[in-house]
Amino acid sequence: MYLERLHLRGFRSAADTTVSFRPGVTVLVGENNAGKSNVMDAIRLLTLPLDGKGSGLYPDRDDLHRDGCEDGAHTEECRTTFELSARYRSNVPGDLDMFSQAFDEDDQTASYHLTVTPPPTGFRRAAMSWRAGDGATTDLDPEPRARERIRHLYLPPLRDAQRELASSSGGRIQLVVERLLRDDEAREKFLQKVGEQFEAVEAIDPLPQAIAAVRTRLTRLTEGAHPQTADLGFADASVSSIARGLRLRMEQAGLDPRDLAESGLGYANLLFMAAVLTQLQDAAEADLTLLLVEEPEAHLHPQLQTILLHHLAEEARASHERQPEPGSPWLGRVQVIVTTHSPHVATAVDPRNLVVLQRRPWRPRPATDSAATAAPEAAAPSRPSYQTTAVAVHRLGLDKRDHYKIRSYLNATRSTLLFGQRVLLVEGIAEAILLPEFARLTLADECLQRFHGTALVPIDGVDFEPYLRVLLHRDSESGQRIARRVAVITDGDTGSANVEAAQTRIRKLSALIAASGARDIARVFHNEFTLEPEILRAGGPNRSLLMKAWQEQRPKGWADDWKTVGEGSPDEQAKALSELLKDKNKIRKGDLAQALLAEAAARPAEAPALAVPDYLRDALAWITEATAR
Numbered sequence: 161m162y163l164e165r166l167h168l169r170g171f172r173s174a175a176d177t178t179v180s181f182r183p184g185v186t187v188l189v190g191e192n193n194a195g196k197s198n199v200m201d202a203i204r205l206l207t208l209p210l211d212g213k214g215s216g217l218y219p220d221r222d223d224l225h226r227d228g229c230e231d232g233a234h235t236e237e238c239r240t241t242f243e244l245s246a247r248y249r250s251n252v253p254g255d256l257d258m259f260s261q262a263f264d265e266d267d268q269t270a271s272y273h274l275t276v277t278p279p280p281t282g283f284r285r286a287a288m289s290w291r292a293g294d295g296a297t298t299d300l301d302p303e304p305r306a307r308e309r310i311r312h313l314y315l316p317p318l319r320d321a322q323r324e325l326a327s328s329s330g331g332r333i334q335l336v337v338e339r340l341l342r343d344d345e346a347r348e349k350f351l352q353k354v355g356e357q358f359e360a361v362e363a364i365d366p367l368p369q370a371i372a373a374v375r376t377r378l379t380r381l382t383e384g385a386h387p388q389t390a391d392l393g394f395a396d397a398s399v400s401s402i403a404r405g406l407r408l409r410m411e412q413a414g415l416d417p418r419d420l421a422e423s424g425l426g427y428a429n430l431l432f433m434a435a436v437l438t439q440l441q442d443a444a445e446a447d448l449t450l451l452l453v454e455e456p457e458a459h460l461h462p463q464l465q466t467i468l469l470h471h472l473a474e475e476a477r478a479s480h481e482r483q484p485e486p487g488s489p490w491l492g493r494v495q496v497i498v499t500t501h502s503p504h505v506a507t508a509v510d511p512r513n514l515v516v517l518q519r520r521p522w523r524p525r526p527a528t529d530s531a532a533t534a535a536p537e538a539a540a541p542s543r544p545s546y547q548t549t550a551v552a553v554h555r556l557g558l559d560k561r562d563h564y565k566i567r568s569y570l571n572a573t574r575s576t577l578l579f580g581q582r583v584l585l586v587e588g589i590a591e592a593i594l595l596p597e598f599a600r601l602t603l604a605d606e607c608l609q610r611f612h613g614t615a616l617v618p619i620d621g622v623d624f625e626p627y628l629r630v631l632l633h634r635d636s637e638s639g640q641r642i643a644r645r646v647a648v649i650t651d652g653d654t655g656s657a658n659v660e661a662a663q664t665r666i667r668k669l670s671a672l673i674a675a676s677g678a679r680d681i682a683r684v685f686h687n688e689f690t691l692e693p694e695i696l697r698a699g700g701p702n703r704s705l706l707m708k709a710w711q712e713q714r715p716k717g718w719a720d721d722w723k724t725v726g727e728g729s730p731d732e733q734a735k736a737l738s739e740l741l742k743d744k745n746k747i748r749k750g751d752l753a754q755a756l757l758a759e760a761a762a763r764p765a766e767a768p769a770l771a772v773p774d775y776l777r778d779a780l781a782w783i784t785e786a787t788a789r
Contacts, residue, residue, distance in 0.1 A: 195548030580615030
């Protein structure tokens, strides 16, 4: 059993948003303000916390989507409710039997719908109305206790582990101990033993002498009235009083644990997570526990981020493979949902487990054509609104071959391919090294900032098609794409044996873009030869700089090489250099690109800057154009 689909209507950034989930782990990625935390909060409103305590969420009018209201404020004509729906599915026959009253029309899924009316200003309690399933019935929620079989465990972002674990409240430690003392007999035995230890401590010097000194003074002060005496002892032993005196400590294995304040923030955060995750043992007393983890990468180095995600995935996998205890009324399934800004977290899972959330322009549609005619101002609000959209990679229709290539690439590179709404796809490392400098030389401030926000992706080859498909194909449910603008930069390979293959590749890429209906957001930019000859042909100081960079790699043969290049026209030199580069053993292109930039940087500030080839200038200008938000 797992949460398959979440529908948010009118909730914060979600005017009308559907998010799909996978049975084990789903990772939500996206820019700031894309709505990741809103999705998590919607799940928290739709389910009870695992420990049965309140979720801490109190809906108010700020939770209503603003629908393009004037100055972002609500008016009497704005919506007054928001709706949240969760649909659950199981791949195991019978797992949903307890939710039969919530079955959908397909009899294969169960759903619950929550309508929330935030309170008026000055009041705190919202009105909540539940509906089970999609059928029409007079009893909208016939078995409310069935909903309680679905729970969540929430791990918030920006955790202050030292405060949470080292505070005098002892709350987190108490929760761990309490779960291990559910049996009354075990609890009484534990408290009895602790009480005995307390008595032993009370007898250790100088504690008896200390209370004797106080008792003597007290006797002198009270003997003229009602004589008093005093003693020293611990409070009655209770789990809470014991927990308040305990501190979690930590150190590298093999060393003595130290106070948490002496540990790094990253490992302290992991200790906090470990303490929270002990609650998952309670998942055995629920049919489904949704483990909601926000930004787990905080203070963790990349390897720890990957290890953490693999651990969470294992928790989910094991829960679905584990058979319920004999006689247990619970399924005990765990599903993990993670939000992140980290490519290391995102690429730790199969790409099909990724959902890309984005902030896109949105205008509410009028209810009917007649309504739009009668009140055109209602159909076009005074200012644009923005809403969260979702693209689930598993809904993009990628075949197994494309999926395998994308997965292998992300695993190897930890690329930000799926993070940026602007993506620049290039053949190799040389382009990736040079393009940031070319952008600095050619782009104005605003466009340069957009370049910094562009995902620059060297695919180390020419097979661009899988990357275009994942970026340009539409989610089969939401109709949205991952990318908002994509540029492909590739070589024409004129004068080489690869020229025919290059021309075929360029035609196929253009055809793929056209077939995706993406001509307005994706383009192919190509040169005539390859990168290095095009840099030479661009003129300026490029010949001198390339020659010096070449000399660094070919200290003995560089002079003969450049005699071959000659001093003819730019086209003739480019063609000759292209011929020279056919010998793959002569030059390592990545090293040559780095040497070229180093030579350019060593020149006097007043010297002419590197000349940028036209096709790269055009690609940089196009990918950084302003687009409608």
